[in-house]
Amino acid sequence: MSDSEKKKVLFLICSVLLFSVMNGTMFMIAVPDIALSFSLTPSQVSWVVTGYIVIYAIGALMYGKLADIYPLKTLLTIGLSFFASGSILGFFAPNFEIVVLARIIQAAGASSIVALVFIVPTRYFQEERGRVLGIVSSTMAFASGVGPVIGGFVAGVLNWQFLFLISALVIFAIPFFWLWMPKEEKKEGKVDVFGAALIALAVAALMLFITMFNWWFFVSSIGFFGLFAGRTLSSDNPFIRPDLFKNVPFRTTIIAGFLAIMTMFGMMLMLPLMLSEVNDLNTLFIGLTIFPAAMAAAFIGKVAGRLTEQRGAKQVVYIAFALMMIGFMLLSTFIGSPAWVIGLVVIICYIAFPFLQTGTATLISTSLPRNEIGIGMGIYNLFNFMSGAIGGAIIGKALDYDSGVLLNPFSFAQGHAMMYSNVFIGLAVLTVLNALYFNRAFRKSG
Structure with a gap:
């Protein structure tokens, strides 16, 4: 490929x-409006988000596996077609059931984007892999920040259904993928469909348990995982080869990335709640407070990419850990301060995101042989989505309680804000332990 x-x-x-990530964040803002439109309870309307996340996580794994066999532009065409079809269906949805169905179809397509976009740099940009992954991570950070702002504006000025119409615009990208992406041939190999179905059911049950806390889903998940393990050991061509996790750099990066993303998503979940409860901000001002941090993360992605090429992916991950620890400690300390102070501190946390994603994605792509990068990145994305859901569930439960003890002696927090301060201290401690594990595992493996 030429430049x-x-x-x-x-x-x-x-x-x-950009459209894929925005689609997720825009609808989180619109959930109250959807509930009002159809007279729904919080548990009912939550399926707009829950159904999307479950299918999105499964799809990321499936598309990753398929990418090891089928051309990327073919898979992206299928994915974008699903994404656009679900968006059009949602725009014209006459009832809530069709809205949920539209979101599920959207997720079946949008998951192809996040799964395959991380494979493109490793396949077509070998010499500039770090720089390109930095740009991709910046795009994700930018979309995460701008999504709530656009979602709140469109839902407020027009109607929440127009959010579907924005996502439908991806259909116009399909011809350009066929014009610009290199021609690829189908590779040898086949997909273990039965094994894929078992792991999909296991992940779906686990995600539903995390989001709904119904123990029957947990038991079902264990059962399906057991069946999948048996299928994997007995099949000549399993969906996921067991020896993949014997690769120490791959396994270490998956575990460390899982814990790091869990803390980052926990922080992103707490911020709007904290700004609303402690600082008494409405939705618009919450978005405006977080927006500068998202923009800073978008601009810093190129720096993360260059550092990955110059210093190596592990050093970039260490930078991410350092920024996360500093940011969490400062948030714990300055809770209760004016919103502009929180907005400045949040920048430190947000700019850790492109460093973390660029570093871990590069480590995954360099630790695996070329014919396993697809499934490796699929597992990486699956664990990221699961960690986000787990982090959100744990922190949501923690914030239900009040604390009379302030763990940070320098904190300004009072009343219920003390619990926010303590949770941020917990995130900082988990980040320290994660960094120590990451360092020890890589040093031990040489």
């Missing part, structure tokens, strides 16, 4: 990734 062709492909994958 001109690479720039076109990079622009294209970042454009569709």
Whole structure:
């Protein structure tokens, strides 16, 4: 590929990734409006988010596996078609059941984007892999920040159904994928469909347990995971090869990334709640407080990419850990301060995100043989989504309680804000332990 062709492909994958990530964050803002439109309880309307997350996580794994066999532009065409179809269906949805169905179809397509976009740099940008992954991570950070702002504006000025219409625009990207992406042939191999179905059911049950805390889902998940393990050991061509997790750099990065993303998503979940309860901000001002941090993360992605190429992926991950620890400690300390102070501190936390994603994605892609990068990145994305759901569930439960003890002696927190301060201290401690594990595991493996 020439430099001109690479720039076109990079622009294209970042454009569709922007819509994919925005689609998730926009609808979180619109959930109260959807509940009002159909007279729903919180548990009912939560399926707009829950159903999307479950299918999104499973799809990321499935598309990753398929990418080891089928051409990327073929898979992206299928995914974007699902994404656009679900968006159009949602725009015209006459009832809530069709809205949930539309979100599920959207997720079945949008998951192809986040799964395959991380494979593109490893396949087409070998010499600039770190830089390109930095740009991709910046795009995700930007979309996460701008999504709530756009979602709140569109839902407020027009109607929440127009959020579906925004996502439908991805359909126009399909012809450009066929024009600009390199031609690839189908590779040898086949997918263990039965094994794929078992792991999909296991993950779906686990995600439903995390989001709904129904123990029957947990028992079902264990059962399906057991069946999947038996299928994996007995099949000549399993969906996921067991020896994949014997790869120490791969296993270490998956575990460390899981814990790090869990703390990051926990922080992102707490911020709107904290700004609403402690600082008495409405939705618009919450979005405006967080927006500068998202913009800073978007601009810092290129720096993370360059450092990955110059210093190595592990050093970039260490930088992410350091930024996370500093940011969490400062948030714990300055809770109760004016919103502009919180907005400045949040920048430190948010700019850790592109460093973390660029470093871990590069480590995954360099630790696996070329024919296993797809499934490796699929597992990486699956664990990321699961960690976000787990982090949100744990922190949500923690914030239900009040604390009379303030763990941070320098904190300004009072009343219920003390619990927010303590949770941020907990995130900082978990980050320290995670960094120590990451360092020890890589040093031990040489």
